Amino acid sequence: MTAALKVDNLAKTFSISGGLFGGQHPGVRAIRPMSFEVQTGETLGIVGESGCGKSTLARMLVGLLEPTEGSIEIEGKALDNADPAAFGRLIQYMFQDPVSSLNPRKTIKQIMEAPLKRLYGMNRAERDARIDEIFDSVNLRPEFLERYPHEFSGGQAQRIGIARALAASPRIIILDEPVSALDVSVQAQVLNLMRRLKSEFNLTYLFISHDLAVVEAVSDRIVVLYFGAVVEIGRAEEVFSNPRHPYTKLLADSAPVVGRPLTAPEQKDSELPDPLNPPPGCAFATRCPRATEICRDRDPALEQVGDDQFAACFHPL
Numbered sequence: 001m002t003a004a005l006k007v008d009n010l011a012k013t014f015s016i017s018g019g020l021f022g023g024q025h026p027g028v029r030a031i032r033p034m035s036f037e038v039q040t041g042e043t044l045g046i047v048g049e050s051g052c053g054k055s056t057l058a059r060m061l062v063g064l065l066e067p068t069e070g071s072i073e074i075e076g077k078a079l080d081n082a083d084p085a086a087f088g089r090l091i092q093y094m095f096q097d098p099v100s101s102l103n104p105r106k107t108i109k110q111i112m113e114a115p116l117k118r119l120y121g122m123n124r125a126e127r128d129a130r131i132d133e134i135f136d137s138v139n140l141r142p143e144f145l146e147r148y149p150h151e152f153s154g155g156q157a158q159r160i161g162i163a164r165a166l167a168a169s170p171r172i173i174i175l176d177e178p179v180s181a182l183d184v185s186v187q188a189q190v191l192n193l194m195r196r197l198k199s200e201f202n203l204t205y206l207f208i209s210h211d212l213a214v215v216e217a218v219s220d221r222i223v224v225l226y227f228g229a230v231v232e233i234g235r236a237e238e239v240f241s242n243p244r245h246p247y248t249k250l251l252a253d254s255a256p257v258v259g260r261p262l263t264a265p266e267q268k269d270s271e272l273p274d275p276l277n278p279p280p281g282c283a284f285a286t287r288c289p290r291a292t293e294i295c296r297d298r299d300p301a302l303e304q305v306g307d308d309q310f311a312a313c314f315h316p317l
Ligand SMILES: Nc1ncnc2c1ncn2[C@@H]1O[C@H](COP(=O)(O)OP(=O)(O)OP(=O)(O)O)[C@@H](O)[C@H]1O
Pocket: 014, 015, 028, 029, 030, 048, 049, 050, 051, 052, 053, 054, 055, 056, 057, 275
């Protein structure tokens, strides 16, 4: 079966020019070459601390950033940054804070219409029909279409964000912290709606979040990122209950309470390697209780450590 998403050796280095480095610096390797697949209908959770590369990865996947290396395929079709509409028709990004990501001077209808014109060249009647259909699916009232983004509560705004992403008929939606700004009771409603829409529209989700409990609950598989690299990937029910990479264990141990976001490791930012001057070997070695000489010397590759579980570690748990 063709994967919904196939990422092959995808990498991004931001160049640093001028100033101290005089253009000679090799740049910040925000995403080191990574490869993974997501099957149709799957939800892949993506977790990691601030700065691990989640947004850079997401922005490459939706065509907002050009990769330095590697390729992205959706349902077997290779995507090229020269054709941004091809990304838009296949993969959409839903932002964490829909109110501030929606243009405040446009009505919801104008916001919903833009991708339909741009990606599909739909005429007015086709656009109206599509918007009606989507609004119905996400339980939004038609009169909301004439209002402006700031007129909505967090949960409603998030439903508008989903409607906007869905209008483009994508195959994949990237949900970036979709419920972290919402009250717990509203979170559950939005997550249920997302689950229903996934099966109704046969979608595939990439779910980015700091909240391990939410990621674990909604994902089929989870990718753990550290310093721009995949350190562990496996089934949701295994990754946090039976972590094999010491970093995944650190994350799991520091967020034991349901709904508690990933806080403890983030306070140790000073222990994160300097992106401008990365250490040789494993990027986690400086924080790792199991690190030995080889870890400080060589960068471990992702290897199979269990049934459908992979870790990049010389001394997996
Ligand atoms: N335009 C840029 N130029 C230089 N470096 C960048 C740029 N964008 C991101 N980076 C660096 O790339 C790395 C990954 O950043 P990214 O924003 O993708 O992380 P993140 O995991 O999404 O963090 P957060 O959760 O805080 O949004 C960081 O070291 C960041 O400083």
